[in-house]
Amino acid sequence: MTRRATLTDVAGRAGVSVSTASRALHRPGRVSPATTERVQQAADDLGYVPSAAARQVRSGQSGTIALVVPDLTNPFFMALVRGSTRHLRAHDVVQVVADVEEEPRTEEQVVAALAGRVDGIVLAASRLDRAALTGWGRRIPLVVINRDVADAEVPTVTIGTQGVVAAVEHLAAHGHRHVAYAGGPVTSWSDDRRHRAVVETCARLGVRLTALGHHAPRRDAGPAAADAARRTGATALLAYNDLLAFGALDRLAETGVRVPDELSVVGHDDVFGADLTTPALTTVAVPAEDVGARAAAQLLAVLDGGDLPPSDRHVDLPTRLVVRGSSGAAPR
């Protein structure tokens, strides 16, 4: 592989000017069939691939948007990515996916690196602080998922608390009087919102609630959450997400605690694998693909429509409880 062929090379080989070559390649019809043929042949011989960058310099548009997620190995974000990909593909927009591995530092760097090469960015569950978020919002079209940047003019897509509320109600209906909540990352807005909803619902139903503090949203953080839950004497454990719940189930099985007989466990997200565990995990289903698609749609709207009607600036998608085997009646 030597230097990539340029349009000038193609034009030279075909014995025409660059402009003719350009036209032949992109506006067939404005050039004689014979010439078109010659140019295409030359392009083929040379393995010519048009430079998107050069196009972009002229048009000011890259035809690319970026989707930044905190953890690609979390099946929830995969689903989200897929929803976004599909929407964008249908609109001929190339998508860049970046995984920042839950690191705010990395996220900042990645956003900085991406800002100059894409037309807009979707930030999923961003761990950036509000100032950074509004700062970037000034420099490049932004859409955030599961963050509230209400006063700032950044469009958002969030997921509702219907599911967790239903989860608490479900537990209360099965006789649980004491529930433990294993929280997510400190910087997580979702966790904050979810936690509030749980607090409120427990209060309303007269259920005692113990907060177990913050946890990394990963399976390996689950065992500690399970142990903590057991120590509180709660009869049900509500986990920030399914990965955490998986880890809790691991630990409970290991220590011989029967689920749900001795402890009910409820996750969140209904990720791949939630129905593989024994017992299968009761969890909150989130329309992750929709979330991705809506965010992509919002970004495209901002990009070519200019401004979004206020009603569309903040989309909140509903969640719902999926009851499986890991939750049941409270002990005794």
Next chain:
Amino acid sequence: MTRRATLTDVAGRAGVSVSTASRALHRPGRVSPATTERVQQAADDLGYVPSAAARQVRSGQSGTIALVVPDLTNPFFMALVRGSTRHLRAHDVVQVVADVEEEPRTEEQVVAALAGRVDGIVLAASRLDRAALTGWGRRIPLVVINRDVADAEVPTVTIGTQGVVAAVEHLAAHGHRHVAYAGGPVTSWSDDRRHRAVVETCARLGVRLTALGHHAPRRDAGPAAADAARRTGATALLAYNDLLAFGALDRLAETGVRVPDELSVVGHDDVFGADLTTPALTTVAVPAEDVGARAAAQLLAVLDGGDLPPSDRHVDLPTRLVVRGSSGAAPR
């Protein structure tokens, strides 16, 4: 959001020339502190973000490579993506991930769209035919994962058959005399290779083998594979990948077939969730992150080294069997 600010805007606001502005921003030290300060202030005020495209037109390099995978929702590819991401991040290269959803047509389009905007492409488990592959290999630096393009000069990273061979040996050692193999996609090179290894090992050990034909590498294709396996009278089912094995387990549980007592099941990839099933899935562990990282490394080597020593052009990474509960002694 109006037009994005350009370097000219910044220079204008700071009252200096574009080149000074450029230097102040990227080569502090070659410009007086006072000027640097003014320029940076102006850039900040304007929310200036340098255009990567413009840079690229000059340098001919985008600092971006693409990773194309057949299915992002398959945890195996997620792991691969992560390995690649990490390697590239460490080398300051931005990565574009594209999910082509097992569609050769989509793959072709995506590659075409990406070829002009990235410096190179890693194709994981490409479904493109050999001609298309070599064609693209001529136009842009390419590395393929789990494909054999031996004669063409495309570097490859493949995974070995140690794991499946060990799986067959393990089954034979436990008294299985008849094994069924549920194949992957028709266009899958991995399936072909894996299948051959199974055929050979079975022959060597005097184990009867029934091929169940091709299956989509997804959970929803598993039930049919399970049914087919049962009909053959085989005592063990070797699945092309874990997703297929999960689906088979679903179906076996549903129809009351005990695993492994009545039928042993072995998957491939050891994806997330393989240890969540009951019984946990015996499977072949693949160093997916390594695969991604090696492919990325190869591409970078091609990109800046020019040519790769022949010994490094084709990397084959070893796999190993992980025995869990889903496989055991043959019935009676």
Next chain:
DNA sequence: TTGAAAGCGCTAACAC
């Protein structure tokens, strides 16, 4: 139908 030339945003010689 085709060609010449300008210009997109940026960097790097090359002056001063």
Next chain:
DNA sequence: GTGTTAGCGCTTTCAA
């Protein structure tokens, strides 16, 4: 230390 200028690959007037 700073400004002027040329040119990266491409598209698009504007002429011919």
